[in-house]
């Protein structure tokens with residue numbers, strides 16, 4: 001049965017891609033953008049760009065107002081207590097690097113950092129590098145057979161030496177919500193700071209950082225139907241106050257002389273230099289767009305398409321799903337067919353899916369794989385997109401087998 005997307009027409013690029021015979025099924029990598037965002041960018045650049053937080057003139061005041069309004073919208077989106085808990089970074093990756101650098105003074109040799117076995121490189125490598133610099137132990141929490149962090153083992157591995165627990169909310173490979181609440185509560189009871197990589201999770205539903213109870217939460221705007229070049233680091237005020245400053249320059253300083261300086265607290269103390277002004281304003285516009293949608297209808301639509309995707313994959317012989325994806329995406333391999341060959345043939349037929357290790361090389365390796373195909377869905381996808389994908393898949397498999 002045809003399942004249309006009520007929001008497809010809001011995303012002009014989907015039409016443009018279709019005219020180029022492209023079916024976009026790679027939203028977990030980045031999303032297409034709603035018209036409201038294009039309008040916001042065009043308005044900002046078309047009516048006078050200006051730097052923020054420094055100019056007295058009218059364009060500067062307007063840009064600063066719009067920029068700070070976006071901070072408030074992000075705080076509202078996450079249900080943060082205060083917009084001052086929202087630091088703009090250049091993406092989830094830079095937010096996680098900021099944390100791994102900023103928390104470094106809290107560690108002593110022999111302390112531990114806990115991550116999970118499914119982390120994206122962005123939530124693995126900054127901690128791995130920190131562990132190497134300071135002689136720390138990186139503890140990797142294993143997964144159970146469903147691809148979820150194994151709570152029985154994880155709760156034993158997180159102990160009094162754990163200074164930081166950093167885990168993904170929703171895996172970009174396995175598409176499963178992780179059991180964060182018991183993990184975070186246990187880690188905090190042990191005195192650890194908790195970091196949630198919300199890069200994939202933030203896209204689906206509303207997330208309440210207070211309810212989640214984490215100390216830090218990070219995401220990238222471009223996966224949330226916003227512009228690229230901007231990301232968010234949310235922190236509880238007490239947790240942000242523990243971060244050491246990381247980049248130095250304009251607007252983050254309180255007082256500077258030639259031989260010493262003092263620095264502002266979060267958020268501005270962690271936003272050195274000119275921030276991605278247009279992108280921050282654009283993120284605010286995308287959040288307005290998302291806030292105006294019927295969340296229940298969105299969730300139903302995404303769930304319906306995901307069922308269709310899983311059904312189609314499960315119905316075909318020789319296809320092996322990775323884990324037990326719950327929403328938004330599915331990664332798979334095909335017996336006897338290399339994922340790169342299959343991806344190549346799908347690309348030739350105008351199907352935009354991702355192949356490879358998905359920036360989670362250790363996870364793929366632990367599954368005995370060097371890569372997999374990932375199909376991921378956005379608000380704008382409809383069942384015809386999946387139909388085209390399955391037709392292309394069948395043709396490709398016929399030729400490759």
Ligand SMILES: Cc1ncc(COP(=O)(O)O)c(C=O)c1O
Pocket residue numbers: 028029091092093094120122123168170171172197199200220359
């Ligand atoms: C789970 C997860 N974490 C972090 C990132 C990094 O995001 P970015 O490349 O936007 O910094 C990604 C991107 O794919 C991701 O899926």
